[in-house]
Amino acid sequence: MTNASVTFPLQELPSRVRSFLWALVVLGAFAFAVSLFVGYPARAWQIYYVNFVMWTAVAQGGVAFSAAYRMTNGRWGEPFRRTGEAMASFLPVSLLLFVGVFVGRSYIFPWLHESTGKEAWLNSPFFFVRDTAIFLAMMWISFKYVRTSLRAEFGPYRSNVPEKFEKFVGRITRNWEGDVQEAEKSRAAIGKLVPALLVMFAVLYSLLGFDLLMSLDPKWYSTLYGWLFFLHGFYGALVVVTLLAIAARKAFKSDSMLSTSQFHDMGRLVMGFCMLSGGFFWSQYLVIWYGNLTEEIPYLLARFHNPLWAPLMWYYIIFAFFFPLAIFLSRKAKEKPAVLVGIASIILSSLFVERFLAVAPFIWHEAWMPFGIMELLVTLAFASAFALVWFKFIGMIPFYTRNAHSERH
Numbered sequence: 001m002t003n004a005s006v007t008f009p010l011q012e013l014p015s016r017v018r019s020f021l022w023a024l025v026v027l028g029a030f031a032f033a034v035s036l037f038v039g040y041p042a043r044a045w046q047i048y049y050v051n052f053v054m055w056t057a058v059a060q061g062g063v064a065f066s067a068a069y070r071m072t073n074g075r076w077g078e079p080f081r082r083t084g085e086a087m088a089s090f091l092p093v094s095l096l097l098f099v100g101v102f103v104g105r106s107y108i109f110p111w112l113h114e115s116t117g118k119e120a121w122l123n124s125p126f127f128f129v130r131d132t133a134i135f136l137a138m139m140w141i142s143f144k145y146v147r148t149s150l151r152a153e154f155g156p157y158r159s160n161v162p163e164k165f166e167k168f169v170g171r172i173t174r175n176w177e178g179d180v181q182e183a184e185k186s187r188a189a190i191g192k193l194v195p196a197l198l199v200m201f202a203v204l205y206s207l208l209g210f211d212l213l214m215s216l217d218p219k220w221y222s223t224l225y226g227w228l229f230f231l232h233g234f235y236g237a238l239v240v241v242t243l244l245a246i247a248a249r250k251a252f253k254s255d256s257m258l259s260t261s262q263f264h265d266m267g268r269l270v271m272g273f274c275m276l277s278g279g280f281f282w283s284q285y286l287v288i289w290y291g292n293l294t295e296e297i298p299y300l301l302a303r304f305h306n307p308l309w310a311p312l313m314w315y316y317i318i319f320a321f322f323f324p325l326a327i328f329l330s331r332k333a334k335e336k337p338a339v340l341v342g343i344a345s346i347i348l349s350s351l352f353v354e355r356f357l358a359v360a361p362f363i364w365h366e367a368w369m370p371f372g373i374m375e376l377l378v379t380l381a382f383a384s385a386f387a388l389v390w391f392k393f394i395g396m397i398p399f400y401t402r403n404a405h406s407e408r409h
Contacts, residue, residue, distance in 0.1 A: 011252050013391040021384040028381020031374045039374070045104035046363050047375040051382035052101060053212055054236065054355040056094040056135075057205065057229070059386070061237025062087030063142045064201045066149070067194045076265045079257050082397070083245045084237065085146045089393035090386055091139045098135060102128055109215065110362065116218035131211055134204045141200060145193045147172060150397060152186035155179045157398060168396050205230035216362035220299050224284045231280055235273045236351045239344045242266055244390060246337050251391075260335045267334025270344070271325065278321035302361045308369060309361055312353050320350035352379070 035044035066084035074081065106112055111122045121127075154173050161169045176182060209229025214221060245266075249257045288296045303313045324343050333339045356371075364370045 011248070011395045013251055013395070017251065018388065018391075021388050024377075024380045024384040025388070026381075028377045028379075028384070031377040032381075035374045040370075041104075042107050042363065043370050043374065044378075045107040046360060046370060047378045048104065049101060049108050050352075050355050050359045051379055052094070052097050053359070054352060055090065055382050055386050056097075057208075057233030058236045058240050059087045059090035059094060060138055060142065060201060060205065061230075061233040061235075062241055063091075063145065064198060064234055065237050065241060067145060067197045067201075070149075070190060071194045071198065077258075077262050079245050079248075080241055080262070080266055082394070083241045083248070085149055086390055086394045086397070087237065087240070087244075088139075088142045088146045089389045091135075091142060093385065093389055095132075095135050095139060098132065108363065111215060111218045114218075118218055122215055122218060127211065127215075131208065134208060138200060138204060141193065141197050145190070145197050148186055148189045148193060152183050153398060155182060165396055202227075202230055205233060213358045216359060217299070219295055222284055222288065222296065222299075224280065224287070228277070228280045228284060231273075231277050232351060232354065235270075235277045236348065238266075238270050238273055239347045239351070240386075242270060242340055242344045243348070244387070246341055247387075248391075248394065249337070258337075263337060263340060264331065264334045267328055267340060270347070271328035271334075274321055274324050274328070274347070278325075281317075281321070303357055306361070308367070309357060312357055316350045316353045316357065318350075319346050320354065 032044050032048065035041070062084040064084075066081045069077070069081045069084070101108065105124060105128075109122075109127075111118070112124060116122055151172050154169055155176070158169065158173055158176070177185070206226030206229065209226040213229060214225050245258060249255065285300065288300055291297075303309050324347050327333050327339070327343055333343070360370060
């Protein structure tokens with residue numbers, strides 16, 4: 001039976017914040033267009049590609065986090081789980097942005113203009129067809145998982161849905177068979193979708209790592225790079241989940257949404273993946289340095305010995321791994337939202353630097369740093385678009401329920 005006393009939660013981003021985010025999107029789009037047509041098109045496409053790769057992996061990593069949370073029978077952070085699920089809303093935007101990558105391909109992929117000996121794999125039609133297929137496959141299973149998750153949880157709200165959400169909720173709960181039956185069907189379906197989604201994320205995003213980034217230098221290779229790519233996507237997703245959940249708590253004026261212990265648990269999780277991704281990075285570095293092979297070592301030389309990129313490389317190493325690890329050793333640091341926001345923002349900036357270093361040294365060959373006002377505005381536009389899409393989606397679903405929130409306690 002539907003509980004008539006349960007009302008659909010109304011969650012809306014304040015209009016001034018929404019207007020500010022839209023202004024950043026418009027400014028970023030304008031800066032990109034100006035650079036593209038009257039400035040430096042190579043710089044414009046370079047920063048576009050850096051942000052596309054980063055935010056696509058983060059969005060998919062958010063859904064993977066939600067699936068991993070369910071696989072481990074998590075009960076400690078339902079709002080964080082819902083935050084990750086809502087990040088699926090950016091995946092259609094990402095697919096559309098991939099069309100832009102196709103348009104700017106001649107500025108992005110060096111293998112389009114040179115002989116690599118890998119033309120059977122690195123050719124424009126096959127490259128874009130297979131990667132589009134990967135994006136479509138991941139988007140399909142992500143939305144199937146999110147819909148299955150939402151369907152059972154929408155049950156208590158079906159009779160109290162505001163008019164503007166009736167069509168959306170109606171599609172999700174079509175052919176409803178009863179609360180008990182739907183809960184059982186949801187558990188069975190999620191039990192199959194969760195492992196499938198996680199395996200597909202690990203396998204297909206490893207392949208995307210090889211395709212989207214490692215192919216920028218067709219002569220360089222690392223068998224660990226694909227794993228590092230999807231792991232950084234997951235690590236970045238945890239950071240963005242933390243930031244969005246705290247932002248939603250503030251925007252929706254619901255301090256009871258997240259407790260101190262939940263902040264602490266999320267901080268521990270971010271700390272764990274800080275250590276894991278750092279271990280993967282060290283493993284890749286160690287093998288390349290010890291092997292000292294001519295086809296591998298230029299990757300390190302370009303980033304550690306070139307004065308243009310070396311400071312950024314050390315920024316990434318220090319602020320993605322060592323700095324957060326040192327701060328998160330404190331229990332109190334993990335329990336304070338303001339500290340979490342600060343640390344998460346620093347980690348996110350370092351992961352952006354990592355993506356920038358994965359792209360720019362392969363494309364940019366001038367003696368000056370290709371990052372200025374245009375790059376900053378385009379980056380803020382991507383981040384703002386991500387936030388707008390996420391808040392739009394989260395405003396149509398129950399962000400959390402008090403029962404789920406209190407299960408652990």
